[in-house]
Amino acid sequence: MCNSTKIYCPRCLSTKVKKNGLFSKSKYQQFKCKLCSKKFSEHGQSYFVDINKRDLIKSLLLERLSLRGICRVLKISLTWLLGYIKELYNDLPDDLNFRFKWLKKEHNNKFYIKLEPFEGDELWSFVQSKANVKYVWILMHRQSRQIVAYYVGDRTRQSAQKLWDKVPDEIKQNGIFYTDDWSDRRCG
16 A cells, blocks of 8 residues: 655655654654654644735735734734744845935036935834843835835944945935934943
8 A cells, every 4th residue: 555645844844754653642643854853743733834825924914914813814823924924024135125216307407306305213122021122223215105224233323324334325325314313322
């Protein structure tokens, strides 16, 4: 008798798995992945999320629905969803693909460029404990609200400089920048 169904690892989707004994209570066959060492059962809960559900998750994330709400409705785990979001953000380019059509006019042999307004600000949150504060620095185009650059770090001049380094040169030369007049006494 030949069993043609392939066993996939739920973590890394590898087919390189081996039998690893039986689960004691249920007497189901246990498997272990040779690549990531994940132990799982053939009769366990399916961890695979098909491509249609992934597209739906992308749409729901764009609608800014809560992560726990997405998990409840689509019956997926929060751990899986956070890992999927991390994959999505790792694939994003560093410059965020900001493109803007600059308005340039010539009048009496002089060129006039309309400077575009950009707004810079930072927001903060705790990560795991109140002692671990992280700041998200953003620079966005004022009219379109499109994010031009961002940086995650602390609240120092070095972090502000790292944000400025991510701003494309064309925007640095043709933009007007507004901030909340931030100054940090710790930075001198």
